[in-house]
Amino acid sequence: MGSSNSSTQIPRFQHKEFSTPYKIDSMEAVILDHYLKGLIQPSVPISMAYSQINKLYSERNPGVLTQGMEVEKLLTELRRYYYDCGYETIDQMSPSFLSKTIALSVRSVFENIRDTGVLPSGFPYIGPGSDMYFDLIRSKEYEVSRESLKDYTDFLGTLFVNGTFYENLIFLGMGDGAEISATLNSLSDHVTKKIKSITMVDMTLSGMKHVVEKFNVDPIISSLPDLEIIGRVSRFEDVKITARRDETYSGNLYLWVGKTSGNFKILDYLNILNGFTADGSSVITDFGIYDNKSELLYIKNQYEGDRNRDFLLSNLVTLLKDLGCSNSHLNEINRSFRVSLQPEKDFQTFISINSEVTLPNSVVDIIEDRFGFIVPNDITLMQSYRRKMIDLIDVLQSYGYSLNQLYRVKGKSDIFTLVERTIS
Ligand SMILES: C[S@@+](CC[C@H](N)C(=O)[O-])C[C@H]1O[C@@H](n2cnc3c(N)ncnc32)[C@H](O)[C@@H]1O
16 A cells, blocks of 8 residues: 555645646636636627737738638647747736637637537536536535446556556546545555656646645655656647656556546547557556446436536536526526437447537527527537447457456446557
8 A cells, every 4th residue: 555654744745835837738728717717708709809810820920820710720829829928827818818719719619519519528627617526526426436436446456566667647637636546545655656757637727726735735645755746738639748768667657537538439539549659658548338228227317417417517508698698598408408328320339328408599599690600409518438348349459459457347337447559
């Protein structure tokens, strides 16, 4: 077990609480987070934002922007702009610049809905959603994920037995940090002392700060004075962390647990995995699995709870309210909340437990008026995949991955795996 001799030591973070370096790859997520929390309230029509940004950039980078530039490209340019200007926090930016960015970020949320019918992954967790999520995971309903924490640590115990160790642990979607603490608690002192850095990758800056506060008083972390803690506000899809390798250790270890990988369709999951493993790094990930359909009905029932609905809807409702949707519209959307089981296209035994709502036509019209495109009426707030184990193993193998370790507790609905690339 990890060291617990903290009573004689000064917790490492007590005197430099805010020293954790944060690297912000998804500035628009941080800006949306502030906006949704009501900390900034600009209202600039999107058409104006376009022409203003166009002007701004053509002054700075002649010829870079054109009228027809896609929003994604604009956002990339905006990110470059933040770095160019040396901004570290959004409070340093001018209100008009923020307005434009918010207009574009909000637009990109609705574009995602238009293109995929689903809210952008990670979106429900920012803004007020972040606080609601922390409440949710402390509640009974969330047993659906927390029950597997012990299995996770048992699996870790089987991994580090032969003196294998990793210097850099990268936690993807750290939530409230429960898995980070559980990891440190379950490793031997010997293995723990070899860890040089813990990186958290998540869309939610406020969530990261919350976790770092917990680390300030964590006895194991306090006992590791040289441990570096790094926050990366980023999408899983975008993050690149290069492994520092030498003959004494095995590169980076990514930990992607808490069924977060189940929020992605299998091909999207594989794309993200490609990015992590390109340099030979390994990934611990869990998958929700099922043996027969009745297990899915039980889980569906749990997802139908009011708390889950309120959490998944809260940020979308805030945006819709700002676009001018009335309370009766919002109530109608709220009442339409439902959970359904949907097979994944081309992978029929991969079943998504979909949380969905219906937007009334008048709301679709409001969105069209503002952004100039039509979103579908029926939209998915979040997906949570459960897969047949044997089919999952087949798919991963046929896409060039080996499951070097695989751990399942009889009768439980998770498997924990150590995933490595077999084809470079
Ligand atoms: C289902 S929670 C799991 C959290 C934690 N592992 C647990 O079990 O409590 C998903 C986490 O991933 C983050 N997240 C979801 N989609 C993301 C994305 N595309 N990029 C970055 N973070 C994302 C959320 O902010 C949240 O912290």
